[in-house]
Amino acid sequence: MTKSVKAQPGNLFSQLDELLGRRALLKGESRTKYLELRKIIARLMNPEDVFDAIEVQEIVDSIWDSQRFQKLAAKLVDAEFTNALKFLTDSAHGYVSENTEKWIKANRDKAQKSSMTDLEFLKKIGINSGLVLAKSMLLAADDFSALDRLASNRIAARKTAHAGYTRRKKLQAKEKRRAAKAKPQQQILTNDKSLANDNRPTERKNKSLNKSSPDYDSWQDD
Amino acid sequence: MAGRLSRPGDPMATDKQIAANRANAQHSTGPKTAAGKRRSSGNAFRHGLSGPLPNDELTVTATDAIVSALFDGADKPHEDATAFARSQLELRRIRKVRHNMLADSAHESLYPRELRRLIALDRYERVARTKSRRARQLISKRRNSSSDS
Numbered sequence: 001m002t003k004s005v006k007a008q009p010g011n012l013f014s015q016l017d018e019l020l021g022r023r024a025l026l027k028g029e030s031r032t033k034y035l036e037l038r039k040i041i042a043r044l045m046n047p048e049d050v051f052d053a054i055e056v057q058e059i060v061d062s063i064w065d066s067q068r069f070q071k072l073a074a075k076l077v078d079a080e081f082t083n084a085l086k087f088l089t090d091s092a093h094g095y096v097s098e099n100t101e102k103w104i105k106a107n108r109d110k111a112q113k114s115s116m117t118d119l120e121f122l123k124k125i126g127i128n129s130g131l132v133l134a135k136s137m138l139l140a141a142d143d144f145s146a147l148d149r150l151a152s153n154r155i156a157a158r159k160t161a162h163a164g165y166t167r168r169k170k171l172q173a174k175e176k177r178r179a180a181k182a183k184p185q186q187q188i189l190t191n192d193k194s195l196a197n198d199n200r201p202t203e204r205k206n207k208s209l210n211k212s213s214p215d216y217d218s219w220q221d222d
Numbered sequence: 223m224a225g226r227l228s229r230p231g232d233p234m235a236t237d238k239q240i241a242a243n244r245a246n247a248q249h250s251t252g253p254k255t256a257a258g259k260r261r262s263s264g265n266a267f268r269h270g271l272s273g274p275l276p277n278d279e280l281t282v283t284a285t286d287a288i289v290s291a292l293f294d295g296a297d298k299p300h301e302d303a304t305a306f307a308r309s310q311l312e313l314r315r316i317r318k319v320r321h322n323m324l325a326d327s328a329h330e331s332l333y334p335r336e337l338r339r340l341i342a343l344d345r346y347e348r349v350a351r352t353k354s355r356r357a358r359q360l361i362s363k364r365r366n367s368s369s370d371s
Contacts, residue, residue, distance in 0.1 A: 019291050020314055024321045050292055051358060054310070058351075068324075072332060146337035153344045157351065164355060168362065175366070 012053040013038065019050075023061065026068070034064060045165065052168075058161045062154040069151045076140040076147070077133070084135035085118055088127050100125050268339075269319045271346045275312055284311055302360040309354035316347045 017023075025031060038060045047053045087093055091101040104125065111121040119129050137144070235243070253259045275281050288307035320343050327336060 015291070019288055020310055024318070026321070026324055076332075143332070143334055143337055146334065146341060149341055150337075150344065153341075153348075157348075160351075160355075164358075171362075 012047055012050060013042070013057070016050060016053050016057060023057075023064075029068075034060075037063060052165065055161050055165045059158050059165075062158040062161070066151045066154045069147050069154070073140075073144060073147045076143050077136045080136040080139040081132065083139055084132050085122070087135055087139070088132065089122070095127065095131075096125060269343075271316055271319060271343070275308055275315070281308075281311065300364065302357050302364065306354060306357035306361060309350050309357055312350040313347065313354065316343060316350060319343060 023034065025034060038057070041060050041063070042053075042056055045052070045056050045059070047056045088095045089101060089104050090096075091098045096104070104121075108121065119132065122128075122132070253262050285304060285307045288310060289303045292307070293303050320340065323336060323339065323343075324332075327333075332340070
């Protein structure tokens with residue numbers, strides 16, 4: 001019923017792209033890298049028809065999406081960097097004293113003019129990059145959990161797709177084995193049927209059956 | 223004209239107050255024109271994914287294209303094949319909405335509200351994927367039974 005013509009994975013995917021449209025990528029994402037990933041997964045899974053290709057595509061998409069969310073998580077931390085700096089340099093939160101806060105306000109502009117980065121400047125008062133990063137991560141924690149959930153949804157989707165694919169492949173292999181087993185039996189049955197329809201005398205019938213065996217009569221004569 | 227809210231122990235509203243309330247109510251009864259009503263009917267519309275796929279010409283053509291590409295022309299396409307094709311279209315629709323959401327966020331990172339919406343989109347996708355998987359299972363069952371017979 002379904003089209004079961006074996007095709008090259010590349011052809012399958014181009015057929016799939018034609019049918020369902022090419023995977024849309026965001027600005028800054030590389031199409032070449034995406035195709036490379038798809039090629040690797042296709043080589044591992046060896047899709048034989050369009051249905052297989054759809055499943056491979058799903059797995060590739062879930063991997064791509066997880067990577068995308070990881071990048072977004074990194075961006076979240078970067079976005080909270082300024083807020084973390086504000087928090088750490090505010091004496092109300094106990095990381096620096098009031099005097100230090102005043103000193104920071106007085107000298108920050110100077111430091112920026114002398115092309116000193118914020119981290120280099122804060123190092124002078126004992127706030128290192130690790131502390132800023134930790135604070136940024138804490139501030140982004142709520143959004144992290146959302147991204148984590150999105151990523152775990154992708155992992156679950158990938159697992160389901162892979163399990164379905166493996167199950168189907170196993171069933172296909174089982175069917176093939178069963179078909180291969182059934183073939184010789186069918187041949188035997190057809191042989192039996194041809195014998196039943198054979199109207200020749202019994203002697204001639206046996207002779208034709210034992211064609212490959214040695215001719216015992218002639219051997220005895222010798 | 224404006225009457226204040228009644229409190230426990232207040233005397234019952236007078237006729238004047240009741241009339242004022244009725245007159246005020248006429249000022250806030252929503253859109254009157256057809257265009258206004260149509261516009262306000264879409265106030266809660268976000269992406270339209272909670273409803274089924276539309277049965278318009280475009281969807282029907284796309285469904286037929288997928289069915290004819292995946293299944294032999296000699297066999298009459300059965301309802302599982304159509305269900306499979308429609309689930310694929312639904313998945314495509316959800317992914318398009320997600321892509322637009324991600325592409326539209328002009329800033330570097332996403333706001334928590336957008337993240338919550340992305341999670342909600344995942345729920346729609348899960349449902350569509352389940353539909354697709356079930357349709358595929360039914361198709362392979364049908365194929366096996368036809369090959370056995």
